[in-house]
């Protein structure tokens with residue numbers, strides 16, 4: 001079974017995906033893949049430079065993620081342009097990773113994709129888990145984790161579909177506003193229900 005794990009920025013997807021790794025379920029992570037496809041020498045990085053200029057590079061010639069983030073999370077048109085450049089390469093590489101894991105005999109594979117709904121990628125997965133927290137807690141955790149101002153946090157949150165809309169589209173919801181142990185218990189209950197343990 002291919003499970004899609006999604007949620008909003010800082011809602012707790014990585015926290016949940018670490019728990020999945022602990023029980024031996026492999027993860028194909030969109031954020032990790034998104035970093036791979038813009039490494040030095042990758043075609044997508046060349047296209048980003050063409051569009052955003054060499055000023056989005058750091059002194060070593062690799063992508064300055066902070067600088068590009070400051071641009072695209074404050075300009076929807078530029079964010080959608082960036083998505084058009086990198087998303088096809090991310091999708092292709094993620095599907096390759098899933099194939100490799102299937103070849104290795106894994107029966108349950110989780111795809112951790114923050115933009116699963118926004119990018120209409122639900123066809124890639126059979127079941128969907130949404131990791132939910134309320135908007136105030138999401139803003140607070142994001143600010144704390146990434147040392148963002150309130151405006152920086154809100155710019156990133158508003159670049160995504162509201163979490164309240166995502167839970168309506170989920171097969172299962174994990175409420176991650178309590179302790180880590182309670183989050184793990186909810187995850188294990190879902191995995192048992194789906195016979196993935």
Ligand SMILES: CC(C)(COP(=O)(O)OP(=O)(O)OC[C@H]1O[C@@H](n2cnc3c(N)ncnc32)[C@H](O)[C@@H]1O)[C@@H](O)C(=O)NCCC(=O)NCCS
Nearest residue numbers: 008009030031034065066068069072083086114115159160
């Ligand atoms: C703009 C970039 C360089 C900023 O890098 P940075 O290291 O600061 O953030 P990181 O990549 O770790 O993303 C953190 C979170 O931001 C959110 N996010 C990232 N990109 C986007 C996007 N295009 N739209 C909405 N939310 C996004 C996700 O929830 C993600 O988990 C980077 O996010 C990027 O290249 N984004 C485009 C690729 C993409 O869509 N990635 C998301 C997974 S497909």
Ligand SMILES: Nc1ncnc2c1ncn2[C@@H]1O[C@H](COP(=O)(O)OP(=O)(O)OP(=O)(O)O)[C@@H](O)[C@H]1O
Nearest residue numbers: 008009010011012013014015141145176178179180
């Ligand atoms: N149940 C919890 N209680 C307290 N803090 C938590 C809990 N779950 C996660 N956190 C913290 O909240 C922050 C966001 O969690 P995490 O990094 O797992 O989110 P994410 O959804 O993977 O974020 P992103 O979309 O940016 O990759 C982290 O600092 C994490 O340690």
